[in-house]
Amino acid sequence: MRAPTAAELLNVWENGLRQGPIDRALGLLEAVYPEQSAETLAGLSIGERDARLLQVRQVLFGPRITSTMLCPRCSERLEWESEVAELCVNGGKTSTTELCVEAEAYRLRFRLPNSRDLAALSVGTDRSSDSRTQLLGRCLLEASTSEGEPLRIEQLPETALQAMVREMDCADPQSNLQVSLTCPACGHCWEGLFDIVSFLWAEINHWAERTLRTVHLLARAYGWREADILAMSPTRRQIYLEMASQ
């Protein structure tokens, strides 16, 4: 992974304005993993994608994360902090590509969901089944009865679908990152979902607006080109900005 330049990150941001969260995440990964094809990155399991995004976050904005969540019981907004390292729960290992579940009545072989699967769901026109069944159907490689008779996703009992989901969560824990929270107002304890994609996008959005404002002020004060201002370190930009406002 390589750190993007300010100009590259602004390009990712500008493209991301027209995209949904799945493509924003992939656009960012493509910028920092130029040696890997878009196809490869879209094929990463969701947990692996999110583990990489946490590393990108650390490189861009540092290891400390501060976020807010609403208490589900009293709606109090509470702030929580964490280190990026504490949020990396897969231990840096590559997720298994193939999983199996065997029970008395069926045998399943499947893979972990990736960005392509999520994208297919978000544009899916098939209203005949719910999105969970569609996702599991895409990931199912083979299903059969214990006698070896093939089964389709629609023929699987609910217990089999639940077993698939459990196995996926277990094999790719980063895809469903929960943080333990306690509300200071009412004492309620719960596990909140931390979505690195929307969190990081909000930070990049904030950074981009600040950076463009700085470019605007410096260009107006000194007549410099955007590319030259972006090529400067943030420290120099800040110093010039302070001098220009004196």
Ligand SMILES: [Zn+2]
């Ligand atoms: Zn509360």
